[in-house]
Amino acid sequence: MNIHALRWRLVDSPGSWGAKRREARSRWLVETFPELPEMSVVDLGGRVGFWRRLPVRPKHVHVVNLEAPPAELPDWVEVSHGDACALPEAIAARRYDLAFSNSVIEHVGGHERRLRFAESVHALAPAHWVQTPYRYFPIEPHWVAPGMQFLPVAARREVARTWPLAYTPGRTRAEALSRVLWIELLDKTQMRAYFPDSVLRAEKAMGLTKSLIAYKLR
Template identity: 65%
Template sequence: MGLDRLRFHLVDSERSPGARQRRRRLDWLARTFPDLSEMTVLDLGGRLGTWTRATVRPARVHVVNLERPPAEVPPWAHVEHGDACDLPPAVTGRHYDLVFSNSVVEHVGGHERRLRFADAVRSLADRYWVQTPYRYFPIEPHWIAPGMQFLPVRLRTEVARRWPLGHKQTRTHEAAIRQVLWTELLDRSQMRHYFPDSRLLVERVAGLPKSLIAVRTP
């Protein structure tokens, strides 16, 4: 199997271990919030596909991210372009049953913007679920590269340029360093600081902490 196809089979394919893990995480979400199917959910930084594939779908989903909205959106969803750290009035003027975010807080751009992100999460709903990859899992999840997150920026940039399993292929130094600097994995202390009113769940792979989930329930 070529390395260009290995990532697809490890992470991106619907039958991949990564896809199975994402489905288990959504099932965990549904068990944590048994009335999920009746909720109005704000998804910060996510994609509509998360919910079209979910076993349990909320009554209404409002997705906000920096990508262009898809041409077709089902009647139970609304997708709009927006910055999760600087949300438009159409979002901040509402209150949701649940704020959901999956693998986003590590990409928003530094401590100050993570504080703004966390403030938005905590102010827009009484319940939330915020997941992020754990910094000390031995494999960096975006590039599927062992120990990459512990290297100096210069070496991480070289890995981002040359490692074939990255989530986005980059050939130039400028593109690679941009990806590296916009990816800051978090640890338990940081998540507890940003979400002090939550309980911290730990998702494990082979017994090792793979991701952290800050959860606030009623």
């Protein structure tokens, strides 16, 4: 088995360990918000595919991210181009039942932008669900590399460039460094600071906290 097939089996395939963790998280979302089928949701930084895979779907989903929208969308989804840390006024003025984000806040670029991101979450809806990988889980989730997040930047750059379980090994040093600098995993203290009125839930794997979910009910 080559290394890409190994990553597929461990993390990315529909029956992988990673997929099972994502399915469990989706069930938690539905259990936490049983009224989800009647809710309007703004998804900051997400993708339509997540909502297609849920066992139930919200009444309406508005995905806001920096990517081009899919060619075809179901009638219950809209997609807008926008920065979640500096929302266009047309989006910032709207209100939803639930603000949702999955593995985004660690990518937005530093404390100041994380504050702006959290402000968007709080302003857009009375309820929220914000998930992020936990800094002190021993395996860095983006590269599936043990302890990578604790290394100096130059060492992380080399792991990002050459580690075989990365999505795209063989990057140039400049490309690898750029990606490393745009990922900053968070801990519990940071999440409590950004979401002080939320419940902070720990997603466990092997008895250890793998990710954090800050959620607030209406």
